[in-house]
Amino acid sequence: MNLAISLLVVVSISSVIGTVLPQNQAYNEYLIQFGPFWFEVFRTLNLYDVYSAWWFLAIMGFLVLSTGVCVTRHMPSVWREITRYRTHVREQSLMALSQHRRWRCAEAPAQMAAVAETAFHAHGFRTRVETRGDATVIAGMKGRATRMGYVLTHVAVVVIAVGALVDGNIMLKIREMTGDLAVETRDLPVSQVPGRSWLEPESGSFRGNVTIPEESNSGVAFLQVRDGYVVQELPFEIFVEDFRIDHYPNGMPRAYESDLVIHDPTLDEPIRETISVNHPLTHRGHTIYQASFNDGGTRLHLSGHPLDGSGQTMDITARVFENLQLQLGRLEQTLELEDFQLFNVNRTDPRAVERTGSRDEFTNIGPSFNYTLRDEAGQAREFHNYMAPVEIDGRWYYLHGMRPSGSERFQYLHIPADEQASMDTFLAFHQALHDRSRVDRAAQRAADALLTQMGVGSRDMGQRVAGTAHDMMGTLLDGGFAAVNAQLEERVMGANRPDMLLAFSRSVLQRTLFEVYRDVVAERDGVALAAVRTDADQRAFFEDAMNAVSATADYGAPMLFSLDHFEHRQATGLQITHAPGKNVVYAGSGLLILGIFMLFYVSQRRVWAMITPGEDGQHQLLVGGANQRRPEQFEQEFEDLADTVDQHLGQGGEHAPNDRG
Incomplete structure (x- = not known):
């Protein structure tokens, strides 16, 4: 029992960690967040994937085995306890109970037995009558569900542990250990991922992510595994018709939603559904959540302005996430278009407030885009440029940011805008x-x-x-x-x-x-x-x-x-989960709640009535009762029961000074 309680405490703490600490993220994110020392500590303890950690699954397996054996061993005794009425009682044992009362009257023993049995039934007791010689014993019992509470709580632990094992990706770990599954660490298009890094549909539980641009479809999800990923094939395809997002005045997302179409060979008609945050779609045991959003490949029309006096303006048209090989002067460099932001909201310049009288606390300064220039040696610089001029201290500038690495802040080049709100005068x-x-x-x-x-x-x-x-x-x-x-x-x-x-x-x-x-x-x-x-x-x-x-x-x-114009295209970020053990865990949780309720709020109560004939024509009825869990409450219940017998017999029970508790 002590070991089981200790293990349940460990499981509870692990569940808290698994809830607070984001699970199955890229290792680089954990390294940046926690630093090298704690990153290694948490990685060694498998805290980045708690519910699939070897020690967590071992605890679940042990709880299934030990608790299952415990239930099996004790179930016969519990069954006997809830089905046996204990009719083999003696007068001395009933007199020893703290709650008992005795009556003497000239009623026939059969009539006295009927009165006692009727009173027991009126107070909700199940009864069984047994005759031993001249004496008649009536045994009553109610609240036997409290014994079932013991069984249900233990069975619930087994059921929950089984559900956890089902969703613990044991088969994935076995396949990886046997070399049947390889974790891919390269950034490859899904069509180029090797077959050894794919999981077939209905292969078990998973929690994966996929980003789908508008008017595009996907039939896979990507599962983060340590510092790599595997591709999980879905039994259906997801088509994104449209993605919408609404913002607060400060630029933060207020709400976003996606219009999805599910194409499934098993369906006569596709499913059309709009999902949003906290309003997912579930199909064939797969739950699709609205998790994030991203650029979906916006087409950018750029103008390249030489800064070394080497030539004419270069016109470029490309999509976000595309890479272009450019000849810049005598250097060949790769232009990597990385992101596009439609909104960039800053606090309104106080000078602009004084000049225009605007009361808006925030101002949208327009679109921006990010790109990287990488030379033949692989050295790169990141850039962040705004499309429209930005007002700073009453003057207007085009901002062009640059940083040598992602760990540094952007340093912005402030190019003044001329009377036509362009860079032409400065460039000339x-x-x-x-x-x-x-x-x-x-x-x-x-x-x-x-x-x-x-x-x-x-x-x-x-x-x-x-x-x-x-x-x-x-x-x-x-x-x-x-x-x-x-x-x-x-x-x-x-x-x-x-x-x-x-x-x-x-x-x-x-x-x-x-x-x-x-x-x-x-x-x-x-x-x-x-x-x-x-x-x-x-x-x-x-x-x-x-x-x-x-x-x-x-x-x-x-x-x-510089960005001349663009054709905006967004992408929705979906999280797809498949947890076949989820319903098992829910069922176990329901059993646990029911069992705990029975244990704490239902108490087993037993009463007995013994009728013995007297030689002088005065027959005796002795009633006793016991409840070990709530003796104070049972005292009043027994008194009500005894009063009912009094009413049927028409007289108060005779008792010695110590007869009634």
């Missing part, structure tokens, strides 16, 4: 900085203007200043302003008045950049350079553009991709 400015002749002319104009302001009219001096500006421009494009400052500080080291030289050189570079910008604006507006007038907004744009040019040196890609 950035492209112009790679045009040598254009930069030379701008540097010459900048040098002449600065020297004129200083009162120096030397042509040679102007050419030297222009050449310095051109060198600084190349350094800026390669390493940003930080590289320019380092170069300048090295040049002026040891010179007279280095601070003045640094300030002058920086002014030359900034003026050169400004002249290039004026040239771009003149070309954009179709006016002469002398007619270009820059106001405060244009100067702010120029400052933002200079910062963006400097930041492109660390962007890590020769091309900037």
Whole structure:
């Protein structure tokens, strides 16, 4: 008994762990969540798949065996206890009971026996009459279901344990141990997964997942097994007609649902059903839950803008999850389109609230997409770009994020939007900085203007200043302003008045950049350079553009991709479970509840009546009763029974001082 209770406590704790700790997830997720040390501890204890762990199944098997033997051994004695009335009692034993009463009257013994039996029946007792010599004994019993409660609770443990074993994937483990089943660890299309990693339909219990795009179908589910997976074939196909999602104002999903069509060869007509969170569909013992959602292969129309001055804009059309081989400059790289988000909700900029009077706490800043650029050596950088400009501190920017690895945060390149809410002006400015002749002319104009302001009219001096500006421009494009400052500080080291030289050189570079910008604006507006007038907004744009040019040196890609338009396609994430032992466990739980109710709320009560004739014509009726579980309640019940006998006999029972308890 102590061992059984200890094992049940272990099972209870394990069930709590299996409920709190998500089961059958990818090992990488556990490693990130718990760290290397606790990941190994939990993996050793099989806590990532508790209900299929060897020790859990061993406990279930032991409980089936030991509890089954216990029930088998004790069932005969329990049956005897609930069916035997114990008519072999003596007067002394009845007088020894705490609850008893005795009557003496001239009624015939047969009439007294009838009165006692009638009173017993009136209070719900089953009776049996037995005559021994001159004495008649009537035995009554009720509440014998409490003994069955003992049997039901033990049988319930066996039934629940059997259900747990049925759903414990024992056959899957045996097949894996014998080499009949191989866990696949590669990321392969389902059509390329080897046959040794497939499970046939109706192969046992499982909990798998599958992602199905809109207007697509699937007849399999993927079962996570440690650091890999196996493919579970379904006895039917699931077709997704449509997927819908509703959001809260802060962008979090409010509700999502899928319109499914189940095609089953055993059905005359397909099943059409809409499922949502907490409203699954069950078919042939398989329950289909709405678990998640994802992009279903949205078609993206992208424009690639070179950042190295190497060529023209590149137009690309591809779907999310596709990989494209691109020739970017002299490098061949793989463009891996990974995700698309239709909504990106941020808190509203306070400046925008003041300017527009909007009371919306959150603002949708529009779609974004994620991609990775991978070179021939396998080195990759991840990118996250927004389709529309985003307002930051009262100004508008196109945000292009980059990070060298998934463990780091995105660092965003802020590209200023022009008056037409486009990147065209910045891209033209950035492209112009790679045009040598254009930069030379701008540097010459900048040098002449600065020297004129200083009162120096030397042509040679102007050419030297222009050449310095051109060198600084190349350094800026390669390493940003930080590289320019380092170069300048090295040049002026040891010179007279280095601070003045640094300030002058920086002014030359900034003026050169400004002249290039004026040239771009003149070309954009179709006016002469002398007619270009820059106001405060244009100067702010120029400052933002200079910062963006400097930041492109660390962007890590020769091309900037922007999203022109898209054809959105969503996918539903379904969790499919098949638990043939579920109903067995439910039945065992019902038996357990019923058995516990019988044990705690039903008590077995026994009463006896013994009629013995007297020599003086006064016959004796002795009634006694016992209830070991609730003696206080039974005392009142026995008194009511005795009062009923009194009413039928028409007199109070005669009793000695100690006759009545």
